Structures are given as C-alpha cells and as structure tokens.
Amino acid sequence: MKVALSWLEKFVQLPPNLSAKEIAEALTLSTVEVEEVVDLSEQFNNMVVGKIVEIKPHPNADKLRLAMTDIGGGEIKQIVCGGTNLFTGMLVAVALPGSFVKWHGQGDLVKLEKAKIRGEESFGMICAAEEIGLADLFPQATGTEIINLSFLEVEPGTPLGKALSLDDFVLEIDNKSLTNRPDLWGHYGIARELSAIYQVDLGKVPVDRINIDNKSNILRVNIKSSDCRRYLGAMVQGVKVGPSPWWLASQLFKVGIRPINNIVDLTNYVMLELGQPLHAFDASYIPGGDIVVRPANSDEPFQALDGKEYKLSATDLVIANHKQPIALAGIIGGADSAISDVTSAVIFESANFDPVTIRRSSKRLGIRTDSSARFEKGLDPELAYLGMRRVLTLVSKLFDEVKIEAVVDNYLEPLQPAVITVNLDFLNKKIGQEIDISEAADILRRLDFSTKVKGKTMEIKVPTWRSTGDISLPEDIVEEVARILGYGNIRPSLPIVKLYPPPPDRMRKLKRQIKNYLTFSADLTEVLSYPFVDEVVKDKWGFNDGDLVYLQNPIASNLNILRPTLLPNLLKFLLDNMRWQEQVGLFEIGRVFRYQPSEWPRTPKGDSFLPWQDYHLAFGLAGKSAEYYLRAKGIVEGLLDYLHISDYKWQEAGDEFAVEMGKTLQLYLLINNENIGSIFIPNQDLIKAYDIESEVVMGEFNFNILARNYHSQHQYTPLPKYPSVVYDLAVIFPSEVKWEEIVGVIKSASNLARKIYPFDVYHGKQIPAGHKSIAFTIEFADPDKTLTSSEVEAEIKNILKLLDEKLGGKLRQN
Amino acid sequence: MDIVEEIKEIARRAKEQVEKINSASDLLSWEKSVLGRKSRLSQLMRNIKDLPLEQRREAGHIANQVKQELQEIAAKLKSSLQQAEKQKQVDVTWPGEKPQRGHLHPVSLVQRELEDIFASLGFIIEDGPELESEYYNFDALNIPAYHPARDMQDTFFTVGGDVLRTHTSPIQVRAMQKYGAPLRLIAPGRVFRYEASDASHDFVFHQVEGLMIDKDISIANLIAIAKEFLSRIFTQDVEVRVRPGFFPFVEPGFEMDLTCILCQGKGCSACKRTGWMEFMGAGLVHPRVLEAGGIDPQEFSGFAFGFGLDRLIMLKYRIDDIRLFHSGDVRFLQQF
Known part of the structure; x- marks a missing residue:
C-alpha cells in the first residue's frame, strides 16, 4: 500500500525536521514495514512550467515548430516541438537539458541534452504526458498532443513537481505486514500510529452531520444475509459526472490509483483516506431505490465492471436490484449500474461485509480488488458510518447543486468493543523487564484505547477498529505496549530455567x-x-x-x-x-x-x-x-x-x-x-x-x-594369545563355483581357519577352459596354543581334499 | 719430532680438513689419506713396535685413540652425506598425496553447527513429517481456513488433501503434544512453497524452527537467545533489531533483523542501504497454539522463531544462487 506523506500530515503535525526516511523507519520499528520511500519530485528534476510566447515554423520540417518558451527568470528559449495542440500563451511542461524522459512513452528513461533537431537548436523539450509518466492524469487524445497546463495558476519557471502538487514523498508499505491490521488500510490509520509514536495529536476527519432516515421511501435496503453486518446507502441527486478537480486527481495519482471520474474518484479517495471501501451506483439502475443484499443464486450470471461475466454460487454475497445483482458485495461493481457520463443521481454504498465470505468469493472467482483486500481483513462497522459521512461531505463540496435525498443505515447488531483486563505483572513477565504502569496506560491511550488503572491492573476498552479480531487477548495488549515502547528498549536477558536433559536422539x-x-x-x-x-x-x-x-x-x-x-x-x-x-x-x-x-x-x-x-x-x-x-x-x-x-x-x-x-x-x-x-x-x-x-x-x-535394527552394543574381543599362521593357496575351480561355496567348504574342513579372503581371480592360458583360478589367504589360529607347521599342513591337506570332493577344486601347480 | 706429538698433529690437521668435506668422494680420499694403509698414521703405527717399551705403550694408546676417533668422524659424516643425498631426490614442493574424500552438503554442514549450538543449550533437535495435514500446518497454528494469513504462504496440495508443509512450525504443536512443557527444541527441515524460483527463492528450501516453553519466558529472553546463536554462527558479534511482524501463531510477533554481515551495518546494496538484513520471524507463542499443543497458557509461556537455513548458508559462504543447493552439481558441492 502506498501512503503519501502530505496526506498523513493533514491529520498529524509531525515534529519539524523529520525526514521521510526517519518517519518510515519509525513506522517500521513500531507498526508496519515500510519497504521503500519514494521522492516523487525526483522524476520531475529539471522540469519547469513554461509559457509559449511565440510560435514560428521550423525551416526544415513541416510537422515541427519552433516554440519560443518563457522558462522563468526572464529567459526565453527556443524549443523544437511537434505538439499539435500548441498555442501562444499556453502553459506547458518543459523538460530542460539534464532531465530524464521516456521517448514516446516507451523504453527506459533517457537523459535529455541540449540538441539540434533538423538543424534547429532545442533547449530541452515540451512534454507529452506519456513522456513524463503522467498519462493517467492527462489522457491524450492523440499521440502528438502535449500537456496543457494552462489551468494552473503559476508563474513560468515554477518547478513542475511543485506546480502539479506532486512534490511529495510516498511510503511503500508491505501489505503482508498489514494482514492483521484492518485499521491501517487508509491514511488515517497510519496517521493514528504516527500520533502515538511521536506523541502528537491526531486531527479529526472533517465531516458534516448526516440525517439517517430508515423509513425513507426514496431508498430502502433489505439485508437478507448475516454476511452483511451493516449497510449505509445514500441517494444523491444533482451530480455532474466528469473529470476530477486537480486536488482529487493528483492525490489519487500519487498513491498509484488511476483517476476515472469525479464520483468514482471520490469513493476511492475516501477508501484511501479511511480504509473504508465505498461504491457508487447509477441510481437509475435501482428502480424505486430498492436495494437487496442477498446470497447469490447458484449459477446466477453477473456482468462485472472488469468486462467479464462471472457465474456466482450461493456462497457469494450480492447487492441486487429488483431482478439482478448490481455488485458482488465488497469485491466489484456491476457493469450496468456503473457511473457514466449521463449519470445524474447516485446511490453511495458504505457497508460492512463478513471477511470470510469476501475472501472465499474473491479467491474462488479470482477477483482481487482494493476493496476485497480491505474487507477480507475484517473492517470496523463504525468505519462504514464515518466513510458515508466523509463521502457525502466531499460530494457536497464538489457540486453546487447536489442534493442528499435520503441516507439509510441498516445496522442490526452493533459491534461490542472488546474489554481486556491486564495485570502489570503479566505485562512485565511477557516483556521481560519492569514497565511503569502509567507509561503503559499512556501508550494505550495514545492508540485510542481507553484505560482505567486500578493498582496493578488496567481495564482496557479496545477501540472498535481494533475489535474485529485483531485485539482480544491480554497478549495482544503486550504487543501494543511493547512496540510503541520500542523493542530496541528491551534489554536482552538469557532465560533462567530448570535443567532437564533432552532425550537421546x-x-x-x-x-x-x-x-x-x-x-x-x-x-x-x-x-x-x-x-x-x-x-x-x-x-x-x-x-x-x-x-x-x-x-x-x-x-x-x-x-x-x-x-x-x-x-x-x-x-x-x-x-x-x-x-x-x-x-x-x-x-x-x-x-x-x-x-x-x-x-x-x-x-x-x-x-x-x-x-x-x-x-x-x-x-x-x-x-x-x-x-x-x-x-x-x-x-x-x-x-x-x-x-x-x-x-x-x-x-x-x-x-x-x-x-x-x-x-x-x-x-x-x-x-x-x-x-x-x-x-x-x-x-x-x-x-x-x-x-x-x-x-x-x-x-x-x-x-x-x-x-x-541398529543396536550399538559392540564389545571388544580379547587379543589372541598365540600367533596365527597365514597361508596362501591358488586353487582351480570350475567357473560356476561361487566364493560363498568355497568359504563354506573350507570352514567345514577346518575348525582352525579363522579368516578366509580372496586376493585374485585368474582366467588364462594356463587354466583349462571353463575353469578359473582363485588365489586366497587363510588365517589359521588356535586360541589355546601356538600352531605347529605339521598341524597347519594337516589342515591344508584336509581343505584341499574337501574342495576337490565337493567343488572339483584342484591345487594350481604352476 | 716426538712420535706422540706427530700423531696429535695428524689428528688436528685431519679434523681441520674434514670440516670442509661435503661430498662422498672427498670423504673417500680423505679417509684414504688419513687412515689408509699408506697414510702417515699407519706408517707411524707400524713403527711403534720399534720404540722402547715405555714410549711404546703411550704412543700405542694415543695412536689407537686417534684412529678410532677419525674413523667415527668418517662414519658419521658418511651417513649424514648419504641422508643429504636422499633428501636431494625428494621434491618437497611436489603436491602431497591427499586421501580421496567426498563432501557433505552445505545444508548438512551448517545444520550441524546449529544443532550443536542448540544442543549445548539443552535443546531437543526435533523432526516432523514433510507431507503434513492442513490441521498441523495451519489450523493448529491459529491460521483458520479463509484467513488471509493462508495467502502468506503459497501451498502445494496433494490430491489426497494434505499439504507439503509451508514452514517448520507444525513441529511446534506436534512436539508440544509429544513432550509437554517445559520444552525447548529446534527443528531443522525442508519446507515447500508453491512459487516461482529465482536466484534468491526456491520452491523447496530449509527452515529452522525454534521453540522454548517454560515458566515466564519473555521477549527479553528471545532476543538474548537469538543474539547468542547468531553470534556463534557468524563467529562475530551481531546486533539484533526487533520490529513488529505478523505471524498468527505468535503474539506479539516480530521480524528480527540482524546487522548486515556483508557491510557490518554500514549500508550496502544487499541490505538496501539500511545496514540491516531481514533474518527471521519470531514471537511469543500464541496462547491458542499452546492450547492446541495441550499446554496451559496460564502456567507456561514460550517463544518461537523460524528462519531460512539456505539464506543463512548463502550469507555465510556468500553464495549467490539458492538453486545451486538442489543442482546436484559436484563442482559446487566439492567446495564444502
């Protein structure tokens, strides 16, 4: 998730002289991992707003012109330009030599040099949107159009990033580290963390009052599934769909969201600000203002905004009009009911859906959206209310003629915030060092937990935005205190435990x-x-x-x-x-x-x-x-x-x-x-x-x-008292005789033969065909006495006799 | 000159000469000239018998003594010259004859080091199945079905509905059920992730799980143990940085970074100029996990950690491609 520093600063006044990098590090150490800090103005280095003062034909090219451009400081420079929409007095984006641009919006960034184009000097270039990464903000009708900045009230020479209010820092937050924090999926939640970390006040979200009228006959919401916990709807007349004003479009652009139209952009703005996904329907597709929230019918077709048709199942939750789904709840809107240029009445939705249902549908259908990513974490139903107030506040600001005709709020079982009692001893034991209870309570208060301290006990009321599963146990409180205290402030200490030996392995x-x-x-x-x-x-x-x-x-x-x-x-x-x-x-x-x-x-x-x-x-x-x-x-x-x-x-x-x-x-x-x-x-x-x-x-x-089968019970054999006698023999056997047979015969022939091992096998000239000569060693030993040579001779004689009788073995003579 | 004096003079001169001899042939001619039949010494000895008795006895004694001494000198010199000769034939710069040996895989080598470190601290080295049930791989670890945390680990499923374990953490609960508390163990093992491989990711790799359960186990204990074993493994003092991290089976959960061992914390491309390297996930064991393991969270608490063994090995030996571990390439394995 991308977070713009300037957006955070709308809610918290951070200590002066903090760099974006330091803020990122503070968040990383206490809250969530910031993977990268991007200085958005860097891409606009050496780019300024220029004013066209005179246009002259290019002597050597029909499609190019010489634009005499005021680049500030009284300097008028000649820039060769092919822009078809160029006019005198126009404010344009000028990339000066030394800046980096993308030729025709393609390939890598290239460093611009002072150059001659078809024989004419050009001091940099006048940019098309795609050449400086602004295509999402300035949709080009043709490839040869340059950006028209005439709507800006700035002097020539103003740095481009500043002129476009894009001189901001963006923190890239690792979404994985947000998995358990539904409250951090908007700028306001991150700002709350910063207020706790830096001990500064958190500003309120600017919202107007709204009048809930659940008996309205202009808008009725019928919830037919417990998977929808809360549903706020608002019927708004008198909007004029068109491109967003610059403050809105540029703010979305900075955090990587493409502006679409003012209504959709407003809903996205509120989502990015508060973390509450909203949806806007063209009211003409909801006859009678009758909205039904119900499980989908099995195999019910649904034409989504992404241009695809999905087949739904009974486990999916839909928002429907009298006959068909107009949105897949919490995931994606329908194609028909989407806001278009001719929309004049809008129904805003700010709702709360069951995270498991959203996740299951999103996974099964393979649709992941900014909305589903938030709902599947388990959002605070109170946030739906705030989100509705916020969007209505903004929509009233945006259109003079706007009329909020009805607001309904269907919320049957309000969320009960968790209450947790934590003893100081428990906290100390888990952290591993003594914490001052007033410090712990203060940290919790800074995070908007209301805390009553009685002696060594804290009774803690968890705010609703942390009560949807995130925080329910005393252990969760340990984390809150420890992380804001700073893990770096915990002194390492080796555990003191009883000794017990691990079992043999x-x-x-x-x-x-x-x-x-x-x-x-x-x-x-x-x-x-x-x-x-x-x-x-x-x-x-x-x-x-x-x-x-x-x-x-x-x-x-x-x-x-x-x-x-x-x-x-x-x-x-x-x-x-x-x-x-x-x-x-x-x-x-x-x-x-x-x-x-x-x-x-x-x-x-x-x-x-x-x-x-x-x-x-x-x-x-x-x-x-x-x-x-x-x-x-x-x-x-x-x-x-x-x-x-x-x-x-x-x-x-x-x-x-x-x-x-x-x-x-x-x-x-x-x-x-x-x-x-x-x-x-x-x-x-x-x-x-x-x-x-x-x-x-x-x-x-x-x-x-x-x-x-391995039992290591090996024992030693006493060393022999008497020397053994080693004897080598070469015996010719028929080829098919196997070594194992020879050993068997020798052992049966002599009780004194202790070890028998072969050292050579020979087939060759001196050996009759179908035979082989095997040379082997026999070690004779008697445990009780030293063997005499005549005793060994007798053993050999007997061995040779039996080898001959049983295996046809004959002593080799040569 | 007195005969005795002359013999003594011969001995003195002969000893002087022998000092300069450094070849077998010189030694031979020296022997001949000093001790040979025609030598002056032999000549004098033959003459001794003609001397008066008194002188004869003294001269004979001296002459024999000198002859024996010179013979001994010759023999000694001869053997040392022979040895020198032999040594000349050996080229000591020739490579030694190494016995043939094979090579242990680096995973085995470093795993053993870790096992030994933790065994010395009284930890059990535990093993578990690689093909696991969803229950032990997820549910018992406080990761219910359809929880977003299941997304954090892309999983291989078998047709029978089991999973290739995505981490070594299932061993935590199996071991709690087997041994009860108190308990301390590490569990090194293979793990599997259903994701594309590149130089720093593989779909099969190794983790080491650590678990310690006892009375009053704290965050401070975990940090101390981590510092201890990391300093031993890298044979240098490492600093550990603890920051929040989410793993459903611990509460609180941390990411533990260590001083970048490539730049000693100065900041380099490997650590994205932060001076820190992400090293492992850790935390205090979640009470629900203790309960799944049959351990009373009111009585016991514990810490757990898990880190990638392959990554540690890569850092230790500066290996730049994780896929080498499963390449079977002897040219790689021979280096360990």
Whole structure:
C-alpha cells in the first residue's frame, strides 16, 4: 500500500525536521514495514512550467515548430516541438537539458541534452504526458498532443513537481505486514500510529452531520444475509459526472490509483483516506431505490465492471436490484449500474461485509480488488458510518447543486468493543523487564484505547477498529505496549530455567555417522534433490498409481508426483555430473512418499494418518570404464562394519525377493532377516535416456528400518594369545563355483581357519577352459596354543581334499 | 719430532680438513689419506713396535685413540652425506598425496553447527513429517481456513488433501503434544512453497524452527537467545533489531533483523542501504497454539522463531544462487 506523506500530515503535525526516511523507519520499528520511500519530485528534476510566447515554423520540417518558451527568470528559449495542440500563451511542461524522459512513452528513461533537431537548436523539450509518466492524469487524445497546463495558476519557471502538487514523498508499505491490521488500510490509520509514536495529536476527519432516515421511501435496503453486518446507502441527486478537480486527481495519482471520474474518484479517495471501501451506483439502475443484499443464486450470471461475466454460487454475497445483482458485495461493481457520463443521481454504498465470505468469493472467482483486500481483513462497522459521512461531505463540496435525498443505515447488531483486563505483572513477565504502569496506560491511550488503572491492573476498552479480531487477548495488549515502547528498549536477558536433559536422539546420531562414513571413507558426495518426480517412476521403475502421492498443483507437469524413491533424481545427478567428471559418487538421505498410512496422525484425534514418508538412503557410482559393482557392495559392507552390524546377509533377487523393474544384478541386504534395500545396476534404457556413456551402480535402503535394527552394543574381543599362521593357496575351480561355496567348504574342513579372503581371480592360458583360478589367504589360529607347521599342513591337506570332493577344486601347480 | 706429538698433529690437521668435506668422494680420499694403509698414521703405527717399551705403550694408546676417533668422524659424516643425498631426490614442493574424500552438503554442514549450538543449550533437535495435514500446518497454528494469513504462504496440495508443509512450525504443536512443557527444541527441515524460483527463492528450501516453553519466558529472553546463536554462527558479534511482524501463531510477533554481515551495518546494496538484513520471524507463542499443543497458557509461556537455513548458508559462504543447493552439481558441492 502506498501512503503519501502530505496526506498523513493533514491529520498529524509531525515534529519539524523529520525526514521521510526517519518517519518510515519509525513506522517500521513500531507498526508496519515500510519497504521503500519514494521522492516523487525526483522524476520531475529539471522540469519547469513554461509559457509559449511565440510560435514560428521550423525551416526544415513541416510537422515541427519552433516554440519560443518563457522558462522563468526572464529567459526565453527556443524549443523544437511537434505538439499539435500548441498555442501562444499556453502553459506547458518543459523538460530542460539534464532531465530524464521516456521517448514516446516507451523504453527506459533517457537523459535529455541540449540538441539540434533538423538543424534547429532545442533547449530541452515540451512534454507529452506519456513522456513524463503522467498519462493517467492527462489522457491524450492523440499521440502528438502535449500537456496543457494552462489551468494552473503559476508563474513560468515554477518547478513542475511543485506546480502539479506532486512534490511529495510516498511510503511503500508491505501489505503482508498489514494482514492483521484492518485499521491501517487508509491514511488515517497510519496517521493514528504516527500520533502515538511521536506523541502528537491526531486531527479529526472533517465531516458534516448526516440525517439517517430508515423509513425513507426514496431508498430502502433489505439485508437478507448475516454476511452483511451493516449497510449505509445514500441517494444523491444533482451530480455532474466528469473529470476530477486537480486536488482529487493528483492525490489519487500519487498513491498509484488511476483517476476515472469525479464520483468514482471520490469513493476511492475516501477508501484511501479511511480504509473504508465505498461504491457508487447509477441510481437509475435501482428502480424505486430498492436495494437487496442477498446470497447469490447458484449459477446466477453477473456482468462485472472488469468486462467479464462471472457465474456466482450461493456462497457469494450480492447487492441486487429488483431482478439482478448490481455488485458482488465488497469485491466489484456491476457493469450496468456503473457511473457514466449521463449519470445524474447516485446511490453511495458504505457497508460492512463478513471477511470470510469476501475472501472465499474473491479467491474462488479470482477477483482481487482494493476493496476485497480491505474487507477480507475484517473492517470496523463504525468505519462504514464515518466513510458515508466523509463521502457525502466531499460530494457536497464538489457540486453546487447536489442534493442528499435520503441516507439509510441498516445496522442490526452493533459491534461490542472488546474489554481486556491486564495485570502489570503479566505485562512485565511477557516483556521481560519492569514497565511503569502509567507509561503503559499512556501508550494505550495514545492508540485510542481507553484505560482505567486500578493498582496493578488496567481495564482496557479496545477501540472498535481494533475489535474485529485483531485485539482480544491480554497478549495482544503486550504487543501494543511493547512496540510503541520500542523493542530496541528491551534489554536482552538469557532465560533462567530448570535443567532437564533432552532425550537421546538415536536417529540423528546414526544419520550423522552414516553421512560421515559415506563422505569421508567411501568418497561419496552428498546431494539434495527436489522431492518431485514424474510418470517415469511408473513406466521405468515399476511403481503403481495406487502407491503414489500426486500433487494437485505441481510447479511443472513433470514434477507432479512426490518421489516414492530417491533413485530417479539421483541417477539424473550422476549422469549430469558425468558430463564433466571421469567418475562420480553421490548419496542422498531424504524422505520418500507413498500412499500408505504412516505413523503420523493428521489430527490429535489420531483417527487418520498421513501418507508414509520414511527416510531413504541412496547412493550411486558412475564412471566411464571401471567396474563398480563390488565397490558398491564394499561401501555397504564397510558401513555395516563401521556400525558393527554383523547379523546381515546378502540375497540375490529371485524367488523370495523379486527383481524390481529397472534393476539388474539386484542384491538385497537383510539385517536380522529384515529387508533393508538393495544394490543393483540400473537398466540400460534408463541410462541411454541421458545420452551419456557411463557405467552405473546404485543402492537404495530404508533408513528407518536400518535405524530400527541398529543396536550399538559392540564389545571388544580379547587379543589372541598365540600367533596365527597365514597361508596362501591358488586353487582351480570350475567357473560356476561361487566364493560363498568355497568359504563354506573350507570352514567345514577346518575348525582352525579363522579368516578366509580372496586376493585374485585368474582366467588364462594356463587354466583349462571353463575353469578359473582363485588365489586366497587363510588365517589359521588356535586360541589355546601356538600352531605347529605339521598341524597347519594337516589342515591344508584336509581343505584341499574337501574342495576337490565337493567343488572339483584342484591345487594350481604352476 | 716426538712420535706422540706427530700423531696429535695428524689428528688436528685431519679434523681441520674434514670440516670442509661435503661430498662422498672427498670423504673417500680423505679417509684414504688419513687412515689408509699408506697414510702417515699407519706408517707411524707400524713403527711403534720399534720404540722402547715405555714410549711404546703411550704412543700405542694415543695412536689407537686417534684412529678410532677419525674413523667415527668418517662414519658419521658418511651417513649424514648419504641422508643429504636422499633428501636431494625428494621434491618437497611436489603436491602431497591427499586421501580421496567426498563432501557433505552445505545444508548438512551448517545444520550441524546449529544443532550443536542448540544442543549445548539443552535443546531437543526435533523432526516432523514433510507431507503434513492442513490441521498441523495451519489450523493448529491459529491460521483458520479463509484467513488471509493462508495467502502468506503459497501451498502445494496433494490430491489426497494434505499439504507439503509451508514452514517448520507444525513441529511446534506436534512436539508440544509429544513432550509437554517445559520444552525447548529446534527443528531443522525442508519446507515447500508453491512459487516461482529465482536466484534468491526456491520452491523447496530449509527452515529452522525454534521453540522454548517454560515458566515466564519473555521477549527479553528471545532476543538474548537469538543474539547468542547468531553470534556463534557468524563467529562475530551481531546486533539484533526487533520490529513488529505478523505471524498468527505468535503474539506479539516480530521480524528480527540482524546487522548486515556483508557491510557490518554500514549500508550496502544487499541490505538496501539500511545496514540491516531481514533474518527471521519470531514471537511469543500464541496462547491458542499452546492450547492446541495441550499446554496451559496460564502456567507456561514460550517463544518461537523460524528462519531460512539456505539464506543463512548463502550469507555465510556468500553464495549467490539458492538453486545451486538442489543442482546436484559436484563442482559446487566439492567446495564444502
């Protein structure tokens, strides 16, 4: 919302020598955030009012003329001008060299220099409205018309901003910070805050008396919905619709509202001044002066001022004549009943509508107006009365012949102002330091709260404009006192509380350990991906629609599903990085979503549960040539070692655990026989989609299940008393023999074999076809004695015998 | 000359010479000339046996002592020359062999710092669902349906009618219901806003929620805690500026600004020449929120705050585009 400083100053006399910036800062620190202070006169720097003293033809151009212009101080300058409406004696807007203008109203601002135009000197230019941002104030009939300022009573040379009364400061207030303050949506409300902050008096809004006649037969209002709390109407005859006088048009213009005609401008003026939206109907569209405020019929058509037709529903509130809506209450007027050049009788409306109704309709129909933005905050019904008095006061000033024929006020249940009792101890405890009760009461009085102090208690009557939901609790009073006192005056102090230890946080600790291991031992880099995927999870990764959580309003059509797996986005990251890396290793820990109940209740009742959203851990390795499968497996095994989880096993996908779509060589990890996840090679078509040559291995695990199975009860093993004996063997096996089988046979053959690990596999010339040579190490140890070489020989002999019998393994001879 | 005197003279000269030796070959020729078979010392030693007994004993003793001493000098010099030789082969300016390591995401790094700061103050580090119910994301936080405050946060809705949480604040009420009062916690987490992204806004980002509930918690307490943790995070004393701000779940509500850490409050383009940076929303927990959490507002009061973690990280490392966080680009991540 834009606020003009001069408008505020109509109501408060601020201390002298305050800059607009200081005022903005004071408001920011105590009331609302001022985002920017704009000095309107800046755009008119080096522009003056000029008077045309003589017009001469341009020797080299038909459409241009030489305007001899008095720019003040006795200086007559020659300016080349193409304005078709130029005449001698005319007052014009002159942009002197050094000013900034927009050529033909388009593009960026350009700095004007002294120039020759078609061979003739031109000292600046005579401006058209669009060239200096005044098109809203001076509608141009044609593109070649210049501004005619002859209506101004000023001397040539008067700075343009001053001549147009546009030498003002505008404060841009962040609308978000006004969300809870319906009273601040007009200049008067902001002025009230300034009066409290600077401790100066707040002036009254100049209004005449009005006579309410609810039995009038000229105007009758029938309210058929409780969503209309108050409705004031006034029938006014004898208006003459036309452009607004300068004081009105320029005031609206300064705060960014385009002047339309004097009647509409007046209603806008009152809205901007007081925060009360008004509406003006052409009375000829309300036969008999009968106004009905009622819910819309369902599917009832409504032709709005914005040129669009809307289909209404029963939850919308309309202002209607005897047969159809003439306004969507509090949001927008109708097209037919709008004020036009031929309007002679006007019905002004100043009403109060239910904020939820206004907001619901405005959202559903997609119409946001200055009016709806105010009503949806919950306006004070008393403001409707003041608004009506104000507009009638102004309309009487504007037209000599005006006649106010009837004013009605339909207000069935007057608002009861809130009364709050606040104890000084409460105030002190919340603020955290001792406040003087008379100071607190004074602050509240400055904000127009009436306050009775009895000992340490204040009985506070809240003004009606703060009683519509904004202020209802003692806590709200704390805010009023603290903000005007100034938060900067509160001394920070650390809380003094009892010590109580937070409960242990296993999940977080484990997550840190795992991230550390993956990063610093496994050489993987942590990534975060958006938790959105598209249909690829169905088509390529095998998820069913029923498992997926779809978004109603995705940010893009390919981000419409909440990820049920981390894999698709991680694979994309792996392959993206392969464009500039030889190899890459990444991991992510994050929530994945599936349409099954989680442990999170939707409400405290606990009768329905949010979708499942466990944490998953995924990692992937990609590279140009290397084989990463065993490295991936090793990363997992190393992690389990690091966490001292030993009761795990790997199981190839097949009978018990299915091969999932998109995955080959899938190997499941079971801990305590519970499925934690798997490692695998993604299918080629998934990789080919990226058009990058790369080998990829990935793994994905359920972090929650892993954490559930993690019990850190690791204990130390006493160091061996006797040395172990290490023995290397190379044995030739048929190709299909698996390492796990070899280990099984060796363990069954020797009780003394403690550790068995392979260090080489060889297929080659010396090995018969269909066979492989496996070299491995066996560590023998006896806990009770030192092994002799003959004992070890005997073990080896037995091992080789059983390897031969069970697996066809023969000791390699060469 | 007396033989003993001559041996002593040989020793003195030899020691003088050896001082100047700095190569293995010089050492070898020195050894040869001093200790070799044809050396004067060897010659004299051979002659000792012809001396009278009295002299023989003294000369023999001295000669052996000198020979041993010179041999030791030679050996010592030899080993130090060898070491010098070896060192010459090492180029100490060659880069060291760094072990391979991966990189933690900056969000994890800074989140850990915050967690550690607050854990040291006895705060619980709490987590909550990212896919939330409207009840916890809005209603329980005193944001009823059709309240204009719902507009302040553009929301992703699922087809099932749940929402991607627009802030970490729903954790406040869940935690109150889980732990009761007194309570102090922070809750870092991902949040979602249905809005267009640019260099300083993303539709997925991170917040850190803070909550402290106890007897007599005040605005003064909140300001003190905020100053404390911000000074630790930025490892410099920061000033905090408090001004009114509206969040339905607190009353009073504030915006908390901190001294612009880019210009130390002098005023620069990043802080719009104000010297202050908008940093977080905060306030005293609204009594209706305490009630929703099952806590008696007559007995307990509390403060709450929430700030954007990504923004803090961007300030800390001077990162100029928030979208890098979700880019997966290793060239970015390797820098942390």
